[in-house]
Amino acid sequence: MGFPNCGGAIDGTHIPILGPEHQGSQYINRKGYFSMVLQALVDHKGRFTNINVGWPGKVHDARVFKNSGLFRRLQQGVYFPDRKITVGDVEMPKVILGDPAYPLMPWLMKPYTGALDTEKELFSYRLSKCRMVVECAFGRLKARWRSLLTRSDLSPKNIPIVIAACCVLHNLCEIKGETFMVGWEVEANRLAADYAQPDTRAIRRSQRDALGIRESLKARFQTEQGNQ
Numbered sequence: 001m002g003f004p005n006c007g008g009a010i011d012g013t014h015i016p017i018l019g020p021e022h023q024g025s026q027y028i029n030r031k032g033y034f035s036m037v038l039q040a041l042v043d044h045k046g047r048f049t050n051i052n053v054g055w056p057g058k059v060h061d062a063r064v065f066k067n068s069g070l071f072r073r074l075q076q077g078v079y080f081p082d083r084k085i086t087v088g089d090v091e092m093p094k095v096i097l098g099d100p101a102y103p104l105m106p107w108l109m110k111p112y113t114g115a116l117d118t119e120k121e122l123f124s125y126r127l128s129k130c131r132m133v134v135e136c137a138f139g140r141l142k143a144r145w146r147s148l149l150t151r152s153d154l155s156p157k158n159i160p161i162v163i164a165a166c167c168v169l170h171n172l173c174e175i176k177g178e179t180f181m182v183g184w185e186v187e188a189n190r191l192a193a194d195y196a197q198p199d200t201r202a203i204r205r206s207q208r209d210a211l212g213i214r215e216s217l218k219a220r221f222q223t224e225q226g227n228q
Contacts, residue, residue, distance in 0.1 A: 001044055001130045003109075004217070005085045007050055007094045009134040010102065012039045013142075016151040016195045029057035030198035036156070038138075038163055039064050042095060044130075046137040047174050049168045054160040057198075061101045065206075074107050082198040088216035095213075097131045106209040109217065122225055123218040140180060141170045143188035150191055172176055 020027060027034040035057030041050040052068045065071050073079035079092035098110045102112035113125035142148045145166040152159055173180075 001133075002126055003095075003097065003130045004087065004220075005083065005092055005094055007080050007096055008041045008043050009097045009131040010039065010041045010065070010108075011074065011099065011131075011134040012019050012037050012064060012101075012140045014038075014057050014195070014197055015148050015159070017057075017156070017162055018151055018153045020156045021216075023056070026056040027056050031196050034151075034157055034194055035058075036163070036194075037064050038167075039068060039070075040134060040137065040167070042134040042137045044133060045132050045173045046096070046140065048137065051164060051167050053163045053167075056158065062103060065098075065102060074105075076108075078191075087213065088213045089218055090216045090217070092213050097127055099131065099171070103207075104210040104214065105207060106213055108210070109214055112214075119222045122221050123214070126221050135215060137170070139185065139188065140174075141166060142179070142192070143184040144170060144173065146184075146188055146191055149188055149195065 012100065014029055014031075015038055017027065017034050019034040024034065027036065036053065037057060037059060039052040039055075039057040039061070040048050043049050050070050052064060052070065055064045055067075070079065074096070077093065082093070084091045084093050085093070087150050093107050095107050095109050098108055100110055100113050101193045102108055102110050104110055109127060111127050112120040118123065150165060152162070154162060194214075
């Protein structure tokens with residue numbers, strides 16, 4: 001899809017729930033409703049390859065990620081096979097793609113923010129274009145199982161099990177090429193309007209190695225653009 005040595009795209013989405021009896025305020029997200037966070041890593045075909053579900057809606061995506069097993073394994077370099085490539089004059093490991101809410105790491109690339117020149121715009125465009133697979137996957141997941149779009153009255157203990165089961169069933173449908181009706185998405189968008197997704201904000205500093213990799217990728221994309 002145009003991004004070298006990429007192992008997937010990551011994002012979080014909020015599933016509306018009934019406010020729990022205990023520590024209910026922890027589940028109120030920035031849009032003001034009770035929710036539970038589903039974090040997912042998705043491959044280029046929109047299949048979930050790693051999920052983390054159960055964090056309260058008040059918790060920021062970056063914190064969910066930093067406390068996940070996925071983060072630890074990526075940090076240790078054991079999640080993906082050790083397949084580095086050279087970009088410019090830097091070595092680049094397998095990376096995943098995230099939005100600005102996530103920390104910039106040698107193994108996690110995210111868009112530039114603030115005032116952008118043409119090179120930064122091109123890099124951010126290429127990254128965002130590839131990262132759309134995770135947003136599309138969430139859209140298809142919720143369009144197939146629309147109970148994830150409206151408030152779940154299950155106990156907080158059972159909700160993560162149901163969400164995880166829906167993710168597994170989503171993968172089976174995608175792998176088997178099950179029919180996906182356009183009307184489902186229309187209905188899903190109508191239901192989703194009642195529970196808008198909270199905005200996320202960048203809250204982590206970049207690391208020097210990660211900055212070097214991103215700068216080298218930016219230069220590579222600019223060169224490729226010029227050769228077209």
